[in-house]
Amino acid sequence: MPDAIFGHPRVARVYDPLDPDRSDLDTYMDLVDEFEATAVLDVGCGTGTFGSRLAMERGLRVLGVDPAGASVAVARTKAGADQVMWLVGIAVDVAADASNLGQYDLATMTANVAQVFVDDDGWLANLRAIRTCLRPGGHLAFESRVPSDRAWERWTKELTHQVVDVEGEGPVEDWVQVTRVDGELVTFESPTIFLADGERIDSTSTLRFRTREALERSLLTAGFSGTEVRDLPYAPGRGWLVIARA
Structure with missing residues (x-):
């Protein structure tokens, strides 16, 4: 999925x-x-x-x-x-x-x-x-x-947080935050928040290095x-x- x-x-x-x-x-x-x-x-x-x-x-x-x-x-x-x-x-x-x-x-x-x-x-x-x-x-x-660049160490809310004004939606907030590193597998969350109505949609992804x-x-x-x-x-x-x- x-x-x-x-x-x-x-x-x-x-x-x-x-x-x-x-x-x-x-x-x-x-x-x-x-x-x-x-x-x-x-x-x-x-x-x-x-x-x-x-x-x-x-x-x-x-x-x-x-x-x-x-x-x-x-x-x-x-x-x-x-x-x-x-x-x-x-x-x-x-x-x-x-x-x-x-x-x-x-x-x-x-x-x-x-x-x-x-x-x-x-x-x-x-x-x-x-x-x-x-x-x-x-x-x-x-x-x-x-892998040796360890890009995932830069995937934090502090470094990736943004709020963007999107036509038809108004302000939309998102960021990336790593939640787990297991060998070659890196898992991170990337929520999207529609500030106009407060809907938050969470997404979890895993990449292999x-x-x-x-x-x-x-x-x-x-x-x-x-x-x-x-x-x-x-x-x-x-x-x-x-x-x-x-």
Whole structure:
């Protein structure tokens, strides 16, 4: 089940105003150009910012898939959204449709998407499904935080608290607070409070901070033929940009 921050309709509608800076997506736009991609599979598309941007700025064929129906509903309202195919589901669902097999030049998992797969079976199933949807020689690109940077130590209410005036909702308050660290697993709470009427919607998420070696090994196990790990351009020293060839 998707976390409430993505799956609750009211929270999904304010997700973009609460996190408006998506300059991180420039990294993936550059990869589209580098690999001369014409068809992109965006796994964990969320509210559709990247997919709509690809369609509008590059005129590409795009399929955005996400298990959070509320987020996909927001995606469908954006400029350029009518040029994108949207699916509520996961990569395994995409691969279950034979018409998607071997159809994409590039698959992406932006932001936290790759780290939401906390168990190995689910992660490998996701990778294998993506690989079958890529054309021979196509690429998968995703990011993952460097564990030694200990990013979770900065996920506190004191450092993340904000109140944003959202059109149609008024002031909305949110923050992030880590509640548990268990090996590679980091669990945190991210409440959203609508101050105009006092409604509070709580969301709990867990991310897995895999090592570089574990990421590379899982990609080989899933059938990718080669892996390149780059420094993440928008967070140098704090994240990896992982690129795997089908």
